[in-house]
Amino acid sequence: SLITGDGSTTAVWRQPPYTNHEGNRLPCETPLLINELQPKAKYIFLLREPIDQLYSAYWNFCLKRKDPNEFDKMVLFDFQSWKKCLEINSATYCLHKDYANNDDNVCAIDGLMHNLYYMFVSIWMQVIPRDQILFLKSEDLKEDPADVLRRVYKFLELSPVSHEKLLQIVNRRHINEQNFLH
Secondary structure (H helix, E strand, O other): OOOOOOOOOHHHHOOOOEEOOOOOEEOOHHHHHHHHHOOOOOEEEEEOOHHHHHHHHHHHHOOOOOOHHHHHHHHHHHHHHHHHHHHHOOHHHHHHOOOOOOOOOOOOOOHHHHOOHHHHHHHHHOOOOHHHEEEEEHHHHHHOHHHHHHHHHHHOOOOOOOHHHHHHHHOOOOOOOOOOOO
């Protein structure tokens, strides 16, 4: 068994629908391709509390503006863009639409749409069997990383590891120090 991981979230949320060779419009290419190539692959979705994620995205991607009032403008812009799109389009279309913003007064990052986890995950669940998906919450990871790691080991059908060893693993120095949990 090979275990590998990809921590990029764009594979989940930034995938437009496509038309396959039979002319069928399918919701998302990535889960279909992965499932076709690796039908027994397992998926771990680490979901973050949406407001925390949105605020973090603001601070990471809106580098020129470090003002809570600007955050409010961004959220309002995203909400209005979403609402306007829904007036004439389906939710699926709006979910994958590019909301480029030409207004220099607002930093738009499509943050609101990225937090519609249920819509993105449901696309994957149309293709991937439920027993191949593990859902985790970042709050649980922050509160008890050893327990979350134990659950991951079990899900991946790895040999159990002692609690002491799990604590050693979670207390190691991380190469990537971008720690969203603090």
